Amino acid sequence: MKKKFLNICAALFFALGIFVQASGIGNIPDTLNISYGQSKLLKIGSSISLSPASESVLQLSSENGADKNIEIVPKQTGETELNVNVFGVKVKSVKVNVHGPREVIVGGQSIGVALYTKGALIVGTSNLRDENGNTVNPAKDAGLKSGDVIEKVNGVEIKDADHVMSIINNVTVSGAPVTIDILRDGQRQSVEVTPVKDNADGAYRMGIWVRDSMAGVGTMSFYNPATKKFASLGHAVYDSDTNTLLNLKSGEIVESEIFGIKQGQEGSPGELQGSFDSNKPKIGSIVTNNDFGIYGELYSEPEKSEYNKIMETATIDETTVGPAKILTTIDGTGVKEYDIYIEKLSNQEYPSTKSMVIKVTDKELLAKTGGIIQGMSGSPIIQNGKVVGAVTHVFVNDPTKGYGLYAQWMLEQME
Secondary structure (H helix, E strand, O other): OHHHHHHHHHHHHHHHHHHHHHOOHHHOOOEEEEEOOOOEEEEEEOOEEEEEOOOOOEEEEEEOOOEEEEEEEEOOOEEEEEEEEEOOEEEEEEEEEEEOOOEEEEOOOEEEEEEEEEEEEEEEEOOEEEOOOOEEOHHHHHOOOOOOEEEEEOOEEOOOHHHHHHHHHHHOOOOOOEEEEEEEOOEEEEEEEOOEEEOOOOOEEOOEEEEEEEEEEEEEEEEOOOOOEEEEOOOOOEOOOOOOEOOEEEEEEEEOEEEEEEOOEOOEOOEEEEEOOOOOOOOEEEEEEEOOEEEEEEOOOOOOOOOOOEEEEOOHHHOOOEEEEEEEOOOOOOOEEEEEEEEEEOOOOOOOOOOEEEEEOOHHHHHHHOOOOEOOOOOEEEEOOEEEEEEEEEEOOEEEEEEEEEHHHHHHHHO
């Protein structure tokens, strides 16, 4: 009888687990940051209910149906919890932080960005001619490909690209198989590669090209003057050869100089031609590289101009279709303000890219750059005296237009 009772309990818990998964509870975040004056909408199943721990901080309103759209409305700033219940049983607690207006120092400065990967990134494989004169490709034949990240070679953890080559040169002197541990599309696996003797010099080789770092020029979006945390670019940094998101180990930003412009044209994105000295003092460290940009902490503040001042960030609801401005650096004169028009806004309830479509209308900027060009990513977008977002991408077939990312999503990543 006792065994039967335990089996029933186990079945009930199993069924509850399946229900919780199917009801979408897993999609409810563990933490919510909401600006006072802005509401948050959550879509939940009809059998789920929410209840705030403190009704003095939050109030809820809902629309009933197969699913419920729960609107979370802040009543004052503060912290509380939101209880998630299934059939009246609490299954989850969400931490809610209702904050006042966010103030940041707006950017627009050109910055040099240096990123270093975990392990070493394979950027290509190459054919070799073996001792019999046959054309072979050991790495490719073993299944290695561009975009794979080498994490270990024969059990030794890889530090950088030079470390990979040093180990390989030492272990391939006999031509014995080499075990390489890689990370591919978020999954780890081991590959065995048998090196071949190169016909040219008799050395054993595998035929792989690797890289461990990447550098470029972007634009500072904004930073918190109190915490010194910063946001930049508004999009991820990918390896240019493999189109792979760089698996970040560390990164740095420095001040950079713009010395030229490649103007954007239809079908051919333009580019800000800049340089930076990696030996100069770093102004910040990069700790995150994701779809919403690069984020980190400043060691020292970038050089300021009249435009780099404290501003409030706008909520999504405060952002409107209409005239706006961007702050960016396109030459040695520093940060300047240029006119744009926000043509379209996306209704985004959760963090997502391509929040808005913008069009450059400033005659000076159009004459010099043709519109939005590479290197301007991260340029802050200002509307009605508030930071509403940042420039992220250019339309390849129309360089006068591009995408922007809501400042709200960047703030959440930064904090």
